[in-house]
Amino acid sequence: MKQLILVVGATGMLGEPVARQLEKDGYAVRVLARNPEKAKAKLGDSFELVRGDVEVPSSLEKAIEGCFGVHINLRGGPKAEDFERIEHRGTVNVVDVSARLGVQRITYLSGAAVFEKNSWFPSVKAKLQAESAIRESGVPYSIFCATHFMESLSLAIRGKRASVIGQQPHPLHWLAASDYAKMVSKSFRLPEAANKRFFVYGPEALTMTEALKKYCSIVHPGVKVSSVPIWLLSLIGMVSFNAELQFIAELMRFFEKVGEGGEPTEANRLLGTPTTTLEQWCDRQRKIA
Numbered sequence: 609m610k611q612l613i614l615v616v617g618a619t620g621m622l623g624e625p626v627a628r629q630l631e632k633d634g635y636a637v638r639v640l641a642r643n644p645e646k647a648k649a650k651l652g653d654s655f656e657l658v659r660g661d662v663e664v665p666s667s668l669e670k671a672i673e674g675c676f677g678v679h680i681n682l683r684g685g686p687k688a689e690d691f692e693r694i695e696h697r698g699t700v701n702v703v704d705v706s707a708r709l710g711v712q713r714i715t716y717l718s719g720a721a722v723f724e725k726n727s728w729f730p731s732v733k734a735k736l737q738a739e740s741a742i743r744e745s746g747v748p749y750s751i752f753c754a755t756h757f758m759e760s761l762s763l764a765i766r767g768k769r770a771s772v773i774g775q776q777p778h779p780l781h782w783l784a785a786s787d788y789a790k791m792v793s794k795s796f797r798l799p800e801a802a803n804k805r806f807f808v809y810g811p812e813a814l815t816m817t818e819a820l821k822k823y824c825s826i827v828h829p830g831v832k833v834s835s836v837p838i839w840l841l842s843l844i845g846m847v848s849f850n851a852e853l854q855f856i857a858e859l860m861r862f863f864e865k866v867g868e869g870g871e872p873t874e875a876n877r878l879l880g881t882p883t884t885t886l887e888q889w890c891d892r893q894r895k896i897a
């Protein structure tokens with residue numbers, strides 16, 4: 609019989625590739641969905657859908673019952689209290705039920721800048737607390753501290769313009785979600801991957817501007833890349849009462865200060881080194897478009 613894995617956040621940009629890879633690798637995949645109809649429209653008929661919300665512990669029992677593993681892909685925000693409510697408390701709820709129902713492995717998407725010294729930033733604080741809850745649960749876990757995903761480059765485009773917010777001087781090892789998804793899936797099969805915190809990096813380092821220029825030149829040749837000062841985005845967010853824009857400005861201020869941390873050697877050795885270059889990934893996106 610196939611082992612059953614619940615994916616929390618499978619409708620998300622970085623949750624869906626994991627759900628699809630797990631299915632490809634022979635697992636039965638169940639998806640926790642706040643809105644199963646919306647999830648079905650996005651994901652099709654491939655997965656068993658169970659209605660549930662990480663903020664409502666009683667709704668998690670049915671979804672976690674019978675699962676070998678649980679993968680958690682959650683995004684809070686834009687306000688600090690939303691990170692606390694969804695990423696921290698939501699993970700605590702999933703972990704508590706998982707421990708009680710005998711789940712044998714939890715995987716969790718954290719971030720490559722998630723360190724105690726950066727806990728002044730609300731999403732880092734919530735992720736650190738979520739990681740602690742996972743570690744303390746007694747359920748074997750693999751935590752993925754992944755760097756910037758290539759998939760997020762498309763979020764910088766509005767119409768015919770792509771914006772780099774701020775200077776963004778740090779070179780980043782852009783990662784394809786498909787490479788990351790293979791590593792998550794493999795971790796469920798590998799006893800040595802238990803109780804580890806993995807740093808996951810793509811094969812080449814490019815600044816945000818370099819990466820966005822390459823992405824636009826291949827996938828969106830008509831789009832022009834320009835730089836927008838952080839203070840300007842912050843001001844637009846404030847005068848338009850747009851909390852999401854204000855958060856993006858703060859996030860970009862954070863990324864401008866903080867680059868990648870950690871060492872990917874162990875992840876690469878155990879789970880397979882990510883090999884997709886930005887150029888290869890962009891070529892794939894151009895063919896899909």
Ligand SMILES: NC(=O)c1ccc[n+]([C@@H]2O[C@H](COP(=O)([O-])OP(=O)(O)OC[C@H]3O[C@@H](n4cnc5c(N)ncnc54)[C@H](OP(=O)(O)O)[C@@H]3O)[C@@H](O)[C@H]2O)c1
Nearest residue numbers: 617618619620621622623642661662682683755756757760
């Ligand atoms: N972008 C990057 O480069 C990068 C790098 C490293 C780490 N990360 C981290 O990756 C994580 C996931 O990002 P993403 O882009 O996949 O986010 P996303 O597209 O916004 O997906 C978030 C998922 O969480 C689900 N969700 C939210 N609240 C929920 C609740 N109360 N109960 C159940 N499900 C809930 C959403 O389901 P609905 O369909 O119901 O909304 C959605 O499936 C984030 O924490 C981010 O910080 C991102």
